[in-house]
Amino acid sequence: MADQCDLCLLGVIIVSSLITGTSGVNVTHVFISSGENVHLPCNNALSDYKSTTWTYYNRYRHSAAVELITGGIKKKDTERHERLSLWSDCSLNIKNVTEEDHGLYICQQYVNGGKQGPDAHVFLHVLHVSPSSSSQTEISPGRSVTLSCQLYSYTGSPCGDLVRHKGLQLLWVNQTGVDLKTDSRYQISSDHCMITLSTTLLNEDDNREWRCQLTLRNQLQTSVRYTVKYSAQDVYESTVRVTVISVAAVAVFLLAVLWLIRRKTAGNKRGTADSAVKDENEHKGTYETIDMSTPPAARANEQTDDHVTYSEVTSSNKKPVKSFSDHNDTVTYAAIRGAEDEPQDELYSL
Structure with missing residues (x-):
């Protein structure tokens, strides 16, 4: 107490x-x-x-x-x-x-x-x-x-x-x-x-x-x-951490840009291919072949008669072309023969 x-x-x-x-x-x-x-x-x-x-x-x-x-x-x-x-x-x-x-x-x-x-x-x-x-x-x-x-x-x-x-x-x-x-x-x-x-x-x-x-x-x-005192290791680790984060962010950004570029490029390729197919379909089989030749019989006659001329015209399509008639017309040849002593109105025959 x-x-x-x-x-x-x-x-x-x-x-x-x-x-x-x-x-x-x-x-x-x-x-x-x-x-x-x-x-x-x-x-x-x-x-x-x-x-x-x-x-x-x-x-x-x-x-x-x-x-x-x-x-x-x-x-x-x-x-x-x-x-x-x-x-x-x-x-x-x-x-x-x-x-x-x-x-x-x-x-x-x-x-x-x-x-x-x-x-x-x-x-x-x-x-x-x-x-x-x-x-x-x-x-x-x-x-x-x-x-x-x-x-x-x-x-x-x-x-x-x-x-x-x-x-x-x-x-x-x-x-x-x-x-x-x-x-x-x-x-x-x-x-x-x-x-x-x-x-x-x-x-x-x-x-x-x-x-x-x-x-x-x-x-x-x-x-x-x-x-406040940072050790060299603290500063290094902090710098590395910041650098890694920065690099990762840049990498993600670049990947996003590349993805957008590839997507756009793929879209352009698809558009070009579609156009090419369309053009090919539009022009496929539209050409004709014209064959001009002299028949063998005519070539035999050419040896003795200089005043007779023969020709052969052949026209054909690889693909039928739309026209008023669906049939293919083929002209084989036309022969024209004449002599000097005959009248001119008899020179032509069909």
Whole structure:
């Protein structure tokens, strides 16, 4: 019960000092991005850093306060031992801050076993960006990416209270500082101390930078940069994928064009063949043969009589020609014979 009361009292002190700035406790808020180094001041510092004690408290991580430095000496059994250092001004330095470092840091000083001056409370707020899903491991063109930017904060009250009372605001901006909410390509959603960005990556996003920034009363406190990095393999695969799609599209287009050309050519050939058949049918068997020859009997007579001329005319059709009469008329020959001493009216005989 006593421990619970102490926790409640500590929470009341923290909240009241945060909201009203109550004297007797020096309160400082430090905002930092994960991965950076942070400097936590001890505002009531004495000249001798050996009198300094730093204690860490975060009830969500530890059931009790954890001593980090006692009498100016680091505790070796702490999980962040290698990343801690005490400066000559009694300030605490933490290297390569992680989201788990957020919480309340209390600086106290003791001289001859007695505490000197008020406590210094330093609230460390850590801004961290990560993929919203642990399964999201590939960053390449054409893939969807969702980034989560969260402010890890412990003040003894919900993060929403800190936002409402202190005027904190989270934003996703581009390299020039323009709010990405104004670009329809990005989907932005926020919930108290978390803001997410979702989009589909493009080829030109390689080395593109997005920033999640934290402002306090419109003054920039800290920001986290997230830079899109494509590997050479990602770019190659994306290029090959785009090339394959483009080649396939061109191939389909060419096949369609060839199909249309062949269809048109086949139609023209059918039209030409039909015309040729029609012309052949129209003209087939319409020719006649005329045979002009001299009969043998006439040729025998030609040897003794120079005044007699014989001729033979034969006319025939390969195919009957339409006429008034369906019969074929054939003229075999006509002979004309005459003598010089006979009258002219007897020269002709049929």
